[in-house]
Amino acid sequence: MSYPQPPRQQGLFGALPSSDVDLVQPHAVAEWLRELAAKLPRSLRMGTSSWTFAGWRGIVYADRAREKALSKHGLQAYAQHPLLRTVGIDRTFYAPILTEDFARYAAAVPGDFRFLVKAWGELLTPFSPVRGRRARKPNPLYLESSVALSRVLEPAIRGLDKKLGAILFQFSPQGTEVTQSPMLFAQRLQTFLRALPQGPVYAVELRDPELLTPHYVAALDDCGAQHCYAVHSRMPSIEAQRLIAPLRGPVIARWMLQPGASYDEAKERYEPFSQLKDPDPSSRAALAALIREASSRELPVTLVVNNKAEGSAPLSVIELAKTLVAAQ
DSSP states (O other): OOOOOOOOOOBTTBSOOHHHHTTOOBOOOOHHHHHHHHTSOTTEEEEESOSOOGGGBTTTBOTTOOGGGHHHHHHHHHTTSTTOOEEEEOGGGTSOOOHHHHHHHHHTSOTTOEEEEEOOGGGGOSEEEOTTSSOEEEOTTTTOHHHHIIIIIHHHHHHHGGGEEEEEEEOOOOOHHHHTOHHHHHHHHHHHHHTSOSSSOEEEEOSOGGGOSHHHHHHHHHHTOEEEEEEOTTSOOHHHHHHHSOOOSSEEEEEOOOTTOOHHHHHHHHTTOOSOOSOOHHHHHHHHHHHHHHHHTTOOEEEEEOTTTTSOHHHHHHHHHHHHHHTO
16 A cells, blocks of 8 residues: 655654764655644544564655664654654563663653553463473462562653553463453452552553453452453454443553464564555454544543554554544
8 A cells, every 4th residue: 555755854843863863764744644643633642562663664764764773763753753642662561671761762752642551561471481391380470569560660650751641461361270260360450450559541451351351340440440452363352342341531442463363473474564464444443433432422542553453553553544534
């Protein structure tokens, strides 16, 4: 799918610092994209799971943007795209990062930009493998609120300040020991969330449909947390999720994988993530309906899109924006 390309221009906030100009510049934004963005509700923030993809040259980044510089300098250019007003910080799922790292991210983006921060995955995994054995042992860090506070929340809150949009607790597949007792999971989740400080938006994303129960929703409601509506091959449709977990409070959604797809297969098929190879109009329509209902109720929406959803996350954002505006 091709888009008209305008001549090159300076960044939205003026010329980039000279140290960055030779590394990563934003791709010039076409006027029709600015007009499209202006027609969307300001309470809607769309973005991508990360920003470090060389395949986005000619879409988000200038053609000569250096691939190796994207992780350090790409965010400033990314945030100048009018449709990209949020981004996921995925690296925090694999290991905690320092307040200073968050502060550098915050300094690279405008004031109305927001970050969706993934919590450390070690806190959300019930079992740890035993070295050299097939057996597993209970993970002592599982749902430990004190560790979540010191290793995840405090650095993010201090570093991002008002640019922290939400903390996302993404539970990878929990195993049958957990999924066979969904009420117990909901109770442990409730205890964990209750111990966290009030203020930040907390969202929970599941990978086990067995855990998406009224008990789970009640636990979230009790703590003021949100269910993250995930388009993922392991989860029911957005429509089915909404039946169990109706919209309440800030809406968090992630568009990750098409039905039947695996992460590795999608990665291999879609790299370098420069094209929409497998458009998914059904998921796009479901997300558009979610956004329209939230907007009608004046609920803010954060939607993060992965490259594995259709092939190129920023192009998916553009197509979803067009769908939303066409229905106005």
